[in-house]
Amino acid sequence: MAAFVKITTLTIKMPCMQERILHIAIPTPLDQRFDYLLPYNYAGPALTLGQRVRVPFGRRLLVGILIGTSAHSDIASNKLKPILEVLDDEPVLCPALFALCQFAATYYHYPLGELFALALPRALRQGKACQPLTTTAYRLTHQGLTLAPAALTRAPKQAALLALLRAQDNHTLDARVLRQTTAAGVITSCTNKGWIEKHESLTPATATTAMTSTRVTLNTAQQYACQRIQQVKDRFNIFLLHGITGSGKTEVYLHCIEEQLSVGKQALVLVPEIALTPQTVARFRAFFPTHTIEVLHSGLTDSARLGIWCQCRAATIAIVIGTRSAIFTPLPKLGIIIVDEEHDLSFKQQDSLRYCARDLAIKRAKDANIPIVLGSATPSLESYYQSQQGRYQYISLPARTGKANPPTFSLIDLRQQPLIHGLAPRLIEAIGTHLQRAEQVLLFINRRGFAPTVLCHSCGWVAHCPHCDAHLVKHHAKARLQCHHCGFACADSPTCPDCASSQLLAVGAGTERVEQALSELFPHIPLIRIDKDSTKQKGSLSRFLAQIHTGGAQILVGTQLLAKGHHFPNVTLVGILNADHGLYSCDFRASELMGQLLLQVAGRAGRADKPGHVYIQTHHPDHPVLNCLLQQGYSAFANLLLAERQAACLPPFSYLALIHAETKQANQAMAFLQQLKRMLPAIAGLECLGPAPALMQKRQGYYRAQLLLQAQTRIPLHQGVDQIQKILSEIKSPPGLRLGWDIDPKQC
Ligand code: ADP
Ligand code: ZN
Ligand code: ZN
Secondary structure (H helix, E strand, O other): OHHHHHHHHEEEEEOOOOOOEEEEOOOOOOOOOOOEEEOOOOEEEOOOOEEEEEEEOOOEOOOOOOOOEEEEOOHHHHHHHOOEEEOOOOOOHHHHHHHHHHHHHOOOOOOHHHHHHOOOOHHHHHHOOOOOOOEEEEEEHHHHHHHOHHOOOOHHHHHHHHHHHHHHHHHHEHHHHHHHHHHHHHHHHHHOOEEEEEEEEOOOOOOOOOOOOOOOOOOHHHHHHHHHHHHOOOOOEEEEEEEOOOOOOOOOOOOEEEEHHHOOOEEEEEEEEEHHOOHHHHHHHHHHHOOEEEEOOOOOOOEEEEEEEHHHHHOOOOOEEHHHHHHHHOOEEEEEEEEEEEOOOEEOOOOOOEEEHHHHHHHHHHHHEEEEEEEOOOOOOOOHHHHHHOEEEEEEEEOOOOOOOOEEEEEEEOOOOOOOOOOOOOHHHHHHHHHHOOOOEEOOOOOOOOEEEEEEEEOOOOOOOOOOEOOEEOOOOOOOOOOOOOOOEEEEEOEEEOOOOOOOOOOOOOOOHHHHHHHHHOOOEEEEEOOOOOOOOOOOOHHHHHHHHHOOOOOOEEEEEHOOOOOOOOOOEEOOOOOOOOHOOOOOOHHHHHHHHHHHHHHOOOOOOOEEEEEEEEEEOOOOHHHHHHHHHHHHHHHHHHHHHHHOOOOOOOOOEEEEEEEOOOHHHHHHHHHHHHOHHHHHHHEEEEEEEEEEEEEEOOEEEEEEEEEEEEHHHHHHHHHHHHHHHHHHOOOEEEEEEEEEOOOO
């Protein structure tokens, strides 16, 4: 092995040369640290925790993170291998981020090495240098810019190249993109003539159209909110900013961030996936024209992500706006964290590391001793409860800005009504009235496709997914039946596979069906459908949104992709086509989610000077929870649900941890969890419930079950989790069994 060691690259020295054992976190599912030797001839400056090292691991070479050093190892020293290379002079993880990763690994019971791997950009995981990549671009020179077009009448290709660059931001275009449209010879001759030049720049991440900033004068409530937050601007405090949709929360964020930037600090803004629109980013860029703002989301290329990471670590980026994984960004000068729409479920990752970015943000703010603002029109019950307990500071923005008033609500009783593709006559009539006034209407249905179920009228056969406990969804446009859980799809056959009858019924409605109904009912009115299917193509969502803003569409049909966060001033009618799911689901959070979604969708109505009206179709018009929400507002609704949670001893009045098990053999997961439960010793204050089949028992060919731990305080809960971990390390689990923890589950 020794011949392998690239000692020459080591330029660092250990503080204490007795401590030659290096503890390394390595990305493997084995939840343990691995010991390696510091090479005997190593002579460089001190190693620091959080540095990356390359190590031999089995037959592979892996990148690990240094998490500790000591003089002794439990492994015999002749069995230890030396590390091969130290990859960084400075740790890639700033100390705060290093601490956060360690905390998350412990708290969520996730292997530390894998956690680091999730936190790092892929390029760093692969061992690439921690410096921003540059890209080559071409830009117009002054000469090229001022060249008269007439000079080029005989060289149309060169003229086209110059015209193309003229149309770009900063008259610059990525070299790779340019080469796709322009022959190399044309580029060379324009370069030789001095009209264009090659230009190396840091990989640009995102470009948004500039927006001119018109500074608004904050209203009294906004001023008060800013004062409260700024009073304690250099200490840890959690603020819950409860402001109805359109009340100006974003303005409050901008002002609080401005204060931090003025003293050289950085800001982190977490937003739900759906809210990360070019408009949001443009608003930040317009407000802070002289600061660097970058956006982190799942669509970035590896090099763009690496570039942003490195610049954040070097503190040359002032504001990072990102979705949940942006919580793992090194920000050495972090001064404030904003979590917008803090109730949104997309902050919780639902697979592998099931972390909640909002909760980690609170931990990060606490460690850094800085303020954190959780903003929402519909705060999560957890946060709302914490503010009632005085642990979070509650600030309210009770009114919409400007002339806009909150919308009014009507419930439409669906019982015994003839529905046209899921639409009640009263709603259709109202839509007609609003369309006549040249206003826009928005119809929300939380289901894409044509119909959620296909049923044989002759024999009762229902189209099921062969891999999941789920119906196949009929997609009219593609003439296919699709499973929305595993991606299985098959042709939409005109006859029943069981009895060959051609009487197949599409039951229920999805966005496609509503679209079809409306285009039949209002044939000359331009309509846009926005859901995951209609916006697959890159850029199509922004194109649709632009069309809505310019009045190019009058009827808008969509899922939450359409309904959350956007500002459509001319929408005056919002129809919610199926509100009922939340009223009878067995998930304990269903009513909370329903209430939040209703108000978010309703918040699209009447955001400017025209009043908004919201129609809600339901089979349960007398439901107390629904009525409380609509008549008394979100706070009363939250209090009602909190009382129910308290009576049932559910969060936030207790803490939960779930262990998931799944196997390809029916019943095996249940049996295994039963065995675990039997072996779990009694722990005071801890209840072990189940095992029970998961809400969707079979998914993607796996049978799934779960065991629930519940406790009034966190200590017995984590004792229980630790005990189960210990049992798991001692017993043999069935081959192919997949296990995972979900601490503070959002669903169970
Ligand atoms: P929220 O984030 O609470 O939904 P926004 O901050 O997006 O609300 O504000 C809604 C609209 O009101 C935006 O167009 C914003 O520019 C405008 N606005 C915000 N604060 C004010 C104010 N004090 N005066 C006038 N307009 C405002
Ligand atoms: Zn049949
Ligand atoms: Zn399926």
